[in-house]
Amino acid sequence: MQLPKHVVTLIAGVLAGGVVAAGTSIALEAGAATTNTTYYACLSTARGTLTKVGTTAPSCKVGTTGISWNSQGPAGAPGSTVNVISTAGTPDTTCTNHGYLIQVNGVDSGEACNGVAGSQGATGAAGPQGVPGPAGPAGLTTGVSNGEVFKQFTDFDTSDTVDTLALTPGNYFVSATVSINPPSPSVGQAVLTGEWVSCSLTNASTGGGVDSGQLSLTQWNNGTPGNFVAAAAAGTISLSGLVNGASSVKVVCTAFEGDQKPAANGYLTNVTAVQVANTST
Numbered sequence: 001m002q003l004p005k006h007v008v009t010l011i012a013g014v015l016a017g018g019v020v021a022a023g024t025s026i027a028l029e030a031g032a033a034t035t036n037t038t039y040y041a042c043l044s045t046a047r048g049t050l051t052k053v054g055t056t057a058p059s060c061k062v063g064t065t066g067i068s069w070n071s072q073g074p075a076g077a078p079g080s081t082v083n084v085i086s087t088a089g090t091p092d093t094t095c096t097n098h099g100y101l102i103q104v105n106g107v108d109s110g111e112a113c114n115g116v117a118g119s120q121g122a123t124g125a126a127g128p129q130g131v132p133g134p135a136g137p138a139g140l141t142t143g144v145s146n147g148e149v150f151k152q153f154t155d156f157d158t159s160d161t162v163d164t165l166a167l168t169p170g171n172y173f174v175s176a177t178v179s180i181n182p183p184s185p186s187v188g189q190a191v192l193t194g195e196w197v198s199c200s201l202t203n204a205s206t207g208g209g210v211d212s213g214q215l216s217l218t219q220w221n222n223g224t225p226g227n228f229v230a231a232a233a234a235g236t237i238s239l240s241g242l243v244n245g246a247s248s249v250k251v252v253c254t255a256f257e258g259d260q261k262p263a264a265n266g267y268l269t270n271v272t273a274v275q276v277a278n279t280s281t
Contacts (some may be wrong), residue, residue, distance in 0.1 A: 037071040051091040080104050087111070144172075150265050156255050164204060164250040164270040172273040175240040176201050179268040180215055181253050197255045201271075202237040202247040210241035242276070247271060 041053040042060035050067075052058035060066045082102040092098045093112035102109050144167060151162040162178065178199045200212040215235040243249060253270050 038068055040066065040068045043067050047214070062126065081106070084112075144274075145270065147270065149269045149271075150266060151269065153255060159252050159254045160267070162199075162251050162253050162267045163271050164248055165271045165273055166248045167246055167273055168275075169205075169245065169247045170275050171221075171277070172238070172243045172246055172249070172275050174201060174210060174243050174249050174271065175274045176238070176269060176271040178237045178239070178251060178253060180235045180237070197253055199237045199239065199251060199253040200251050201241060202252060203243050203246045204250045205246050210243055210249070211239040212239040213239055243273075246273075 013118065013131040037055060039053065039055060040057045041050040042058055042064040042238070043050055044064050046063060051064065057066060057068070081104070083106075085101040087095065087098045087101055090098075092111075094111045097114040097116060099111050099113035101111050131144060144165065146165055149163045151160060154160050163176070165174075180197050183220075196216045198212065198214040198215055202208065203210060215237050237253075239251065251271060251273065253267055
């Protein structure tokens with residue numbers, strides 16, 4: 001049986017929530033029931049009104065038709081399963097910068113590509129000044145020296161300690177110069193007329209030698225062997241080296257007479273020590 005349009009509309013209104021029939025108002029809340037409930041009523045085919053609405057089937061009079069409906073409709077079909085899979089780290093022929101593969105019910109349905117990398121942002125403002133760090137350890141001692149020290153000649157073939165420099169125990173690079181026959185206010189132009197002078201730089205703490213050198217004080221006269229004359233000019237011996245664990249260093253010189261006779265003479269020495277972290281090289 002095909003119902004008039006206004007009857008279909010009335011049924012739709014009932015299913016949506018309410019209807020007025022024969023002056024009586026009823027409220028039907030389809031979503032309120034916790035179980036599926038069947039409702040019944042008599043529908044006037046002429047006027048489109050409902051009567052005898054309830055949960056039991058009524059006896060409908062002539063001119064009306066018995067109808068029923070459920071408070072809950074049938075379950076819908078299962079929805080689609082959608083997976084989103086990153087393509088990072090895998091070959092991707094669709095997206096230059098990779099992206100996300102979209103699968104619906106296990107079937108590939110397209111890919112959402114990543115955008116291109118943005119341009120370099122502007123350099124941020126400088127951060128605040130950091131807290132000052134702790135004070136560092138004490139620095140190394142530098143430039144320890146006695147200055148120029150003059151030592152009068154003692155005797156030929158005798159070792160003279162011409163300068164001793166006291167140090168704070170440690171490792172040092174030491175350099176020394178010994179000028180032979182230097183000008184001296186006390187002795188005038190002192191001249192050493194021995195044959196040659198030998199000087200050595202020594203770790204006075206351990207007795208270990210650091211460096212040594214010598215200077216000839218004579219020359220052959222006209223190339224004749226055995227005919228010596230004193231060298232007129234003063235000379236200098238330079239000594240240097242690394243000293244480990246030293247508390248003092250000293251310079252010792254010896255003038256060897258040979259065939260020459262002694263005369264006024266002396267040494268002018270300058271020793272400088274610079275502390276270093278190590279003496280391995």
